[in-house]
Amino acid sequence: MIKINISKTLQGSSGDMSLRVKLDIKEQDFLAISGKSGSGKTTLLRILAGLEDSNGEIEISGISWKDFPVQKRNIGFVFQDYALFENMSVEKNLLFVNDDKKLAKHLLELTQLTSLAKRLPNKLSGGQKQRVALCRAFMKRPKLLLLDEPLSALDPLMRAKLQDDILKLHKEFKTTTIMVSHDPSEIYKLSNRLVVLEDGKIIKDGCAKDILLQTQGSQKFSLKGEILDIVKADIIFIAVVAIGQQIVEIVLDEDESKSFKIGQSVHVSTKAFAPNITA
Amino acid sequence: MIFGLDLEPFLLSFKLAGITTFILFLIALPFSWWLSQTKSRYKPLLEAITSLPIVLPPSVIGFYVLFALSYNSPIGAFFEETFGISLVFNFTGLVIASCFYSFPFMVQPLQSGFESLNKNMIEASFVAGKTKLQTLYFVALPNIKPALLSALIITFAHTVGEFGVVLMVGGSISGETKVASVAIYEMVEIMDYEMAHIYSAIMLTLSFVTLLGVYTFNHKYKKRIGI
Numbered sequence: 001m002i003k004i005n006i007s008k009t010l011q012g013s014s015g016d017m018s019l020r021v022k023l024d025i026k027e028q029d030f031l032a033i034s035g036k037s038g039s040g041k042t043t044l045l046r047i048l049a050g051l052e053d054s055n056g057e058i059e060i061s062g063i064s065w066k067d068f069p070v071q072k073r074n075i076g077f078v079f080q081d082y083a084l085f086e087n088m089s090v091e092k093n094l095l096f097v098n099d100d101k102k103l104a105k106h107l108l109e110l111t112q113l114t115s116l117a118k119r120l121p122n123k124l125s126g127g128q129k130q131r132v133a134l135c136r137a138f139m140k141r142p143k144l145l146l147l148d149e150p151l152s153a154l155d156p157l158m159r160a161k162l163q164d165d166i167l168k169l170h171k172e173f174k175t176t177t178i179m180v181s182h183d184p185s186e187i188y189k190l191s192n193r194l195v196v197l198e199d200g201k202i203i204k205d206g207c208a209k210d211i212l213l214q215t216q217g218s219q220k221f222s223l224k225g226e227i228l229d230i231v232k233a234d235i236i237f238i239a240v241v242a243i244g245q246q247i248v249e250i251v252l253d254e255d256e257s258k259s260f261k262i263g264q265s266v267h268v269s270t271k272a273f274a275p276n277i278t279a
Numbered sequence: 280m281i282f283g284l285d286l287e288p289f290l291l292s293f294k295l296a297g298i299t300t301f302i303l304f305l306i307a308l309p310f311s312w313w314l315s316q317t318k319s320r321y322k323p324l325l326e327a328i329t330s331l332p333i334v335l336p337p338s339v340i341g342f343y344v345l346f347a348l349s350y351n352s353p354i355g356a357f358f359e360e361t362f363g364i365s366l367v368f369n370f371t372g373l374v375i376a377s378c379f380y381s382f383p384f385m386v387q388p389l390q391s392g393f394e395s396l397n398k399n400m401i402e403a404s405f406v407a408g409k410t411k412l413q414t415l416y417f418v419a420l421p422n423i424k425p426a427l428l429s430a431l432i433i434t435f436a437h438t439v440g441e442f443g444v445v446l447m448v449g450g451s452i453s454g455e456t457k458v459a460s461v462a463i464y465e466m467v468e469i470m471d472y473e474m475a476h477i478y479s480a481i482m483l484t485l486s487f488v489t490l491l492g493v494y495t496f497n498h499k500y501k502k503r504i505g506i
Contacts, residue, residue: 051402070405077406083399087421096417097407133403140408 001026002144002176006047006056010040010200019043019054019200025193027061030170030177032187032208035197041180044197045146048178049077060143076137076145076175080152082129084121090132091117097139107135110172111165127158131165138169145170147179151186163189184212222269230257241268284477287454288462295370295458296438299377300385303434306378307385312415314386315393316401330383337380341447344376348448368450373458376448377438385434392426393419425497432493436486 002025010017019040025031033041046052050070058065065073085093090113094104108114111131121129130150137145147166151159167190170177181187187194188208196204196211204211225243230252232238237257239250250268252260260266314322314329332340348366349355358364366372396419404414420427442460449456451465459482466475 049406051405070402071408071410075406077403079399079403081397081399083397083403085400085404085418085422087418096404096409136403136407 001059001061003057003059004048006044006054006058008043008047008052008054010043013038017200021197021200021202023195023202025176025178027176028174029193030167030179030191032191032194033178033180033197034182034187034194035203039197040200041197042148045077045148045178045180048144049073049075049146074140074143076140076142078130078133078137078145078147078150080149082121082126082133084129084132084136086121089118089120090124093121093132093136094139097136100139103139103141104135107138107169110168111135127154127162130154130162134162134165134169138173138175141173142175145173145175145177147177147181149180149182152182159183159186166190188212221275222267225266225268227260227262227264227266229262230260232257241266243268285462288457288459288478289481291370291454291456292439292458292460295373295377296435298374299381299438300431300435302374302378303381303385304431307382307389307430308420309415311386311389312393312411312419314390316411329386332380333383337441337443338447340380341376341444344372344379344444345448348372348375367448368452368456370449370455373445373449373456376444377441380441380444381434381438384437385430388426388430388433389423392423392430395426396422425500428493428496432489436489439482440486 002023004021004023004025007018007020010019017038017040021040021044023031033044035041043052047054048058050065050068050073056066085096088096090108091104094107095101105114108117111134113128113131113135116124116128116132121132124132130153134150150166151162154162163186166177166179169175170190179190181190191208194204194206194208194211195202223243225241225248227239228242228247229240230237231240237252237254239252239257239260241248241250248268314325345367346352347354348358350359350365350367355366358366364371366375400418400422401414404418405411409417439458440460441458442464445456445458446461446464449458449461451457451461457465459478463475463478463482466472466478
């Protein structure tokens with residue numbers, strides 16, 4: 001069991017904010033943390049890693065980590081910007097952490113990086129770099145793996161591949177993993193528990209499906225979007241709404257067209273029919 | 280003597296610059312690393328003190344060093360009585376004075392090099408279990424090669440070019456403290472313009488070639504790592 005009960009005062013852009021988090025996490029859980037920027041997600045990870053100090057207690061399998069410096073904590077940390085050691089080859093990046101050639105070879109094989117072992121980081125693509133960073137994080141066989149928005153800089157295809165890798169390694173090494181993420185599909189696919197932070201406090205805690213599913217009552221589906229434009233077409237009005245990466249048109253009557261503004265955040269839902277799904 | 284030229288002042292200048300650069304590297308490396316990492320509120324104070332030699336007239340530095348190291352001061356008296364060595368008007372005194380004089384030229388490039396490194400990369404090394412010192416040698420230093428080269432060369436060149444401090448602390452003793460810059464000054468004083476021209480041209484050429492070398496290396500290095 002991992003017991004976290006910490007507090008820290010943060011200087012945010014809108015004044016001081018107090019970060020207070022109490023969490024019990026079962027070992028080998030995959031916990032996702034989401035929330036608006038500035039809600040304290042990254043700081044929480046950094047406190048767990050020992051990169052920032054805090055008040056309170058962190059206990060891992062009955063051992064207090066409070067007084068352990070970052071070097072003594074058995075963790076892996078994956079940064080959003082990869083943070084590879086630029087002067088070392090892929091292989092050396094791994095061996096610098098722990099001189100275990102067998103483990104390094106195994107990790108590189110698992111993530112299909114073996115052919116790139118001798119390359120320097122500046123000769124790798126973003127996805128390759130992040131796979132190296134992921135392997136590097138496992139070289140200490142960490143008890144706790146911390147991922148700070150690891151895939152947010154990558155394209156969707158690369159994300160899917162990395163998500164598989166993360167899940168594979170999480171299971172094989174039996175780590176407890178905490179990942180900061182904004183991507184609902186990623187959270188749904190990887191985690192078995194989701195915590196939502198707002199202004200330094202936990203406002204939601206549960207399984208990803210319960211928290212992420214946006215429908216209410218008898219709604220068949222409900223999608224969150226933003227109104228880009230409202231145009232008049234003969235006697236009706238059409239709202240152009242951006243939903244994720246897609247743009248759709250929704251028909252409005254005159255009253256509705258007046259009640260919405262361009263730039264407004266809205267939910268697009270339907271209950272009258274079952275949506276068709278095609279490949 | 281080559282072609283009637285007394286090369287001793289040049290040799291002395293380069294010996295002084297070499298020793299000064301070596302000593303300063305050892306002192307400035309941990310210091311600039313600490314400066315780049317610290318959140319101490321005394322950091323601006325230390326930075327200001329470090330930068331003083333850049334703005335102070337060399338004669339002022341020379342005067343204070345002379346005052347501090349002479350037999351009349353506690354430090355000077357201690358060295359004279361304990362080890363029997365005098366710290367002024369000899370080569371040892373020059374080295375000490377040069378270290379003060381050139382300190383910021385070693386610290387500043389190193390510090391800005393360290394500060395420009397990706398902080399997450401440094402933290403990744405801590406997460407990997409490495410101490411601050413291990414991180415300095417294996418991660419930080421290899422990733423600031425242009426800044427490192429700049430620091431070494433600029434310190435060396437700056438020491439070769441020093442004049443006021445050397446004259447104040449060392450005087451002009453042939454083979455001991457008469458470095459190239461002082462020798463040129465003396466030639467002009469006795470109106471030996473021909474020798475002054477030759478010596479100055481040598482200094483100019485060496486300085487230019489050194490700086491050209493540094494900038495060429497940095498240009499190529501940055502191109503290679505794709506900045």
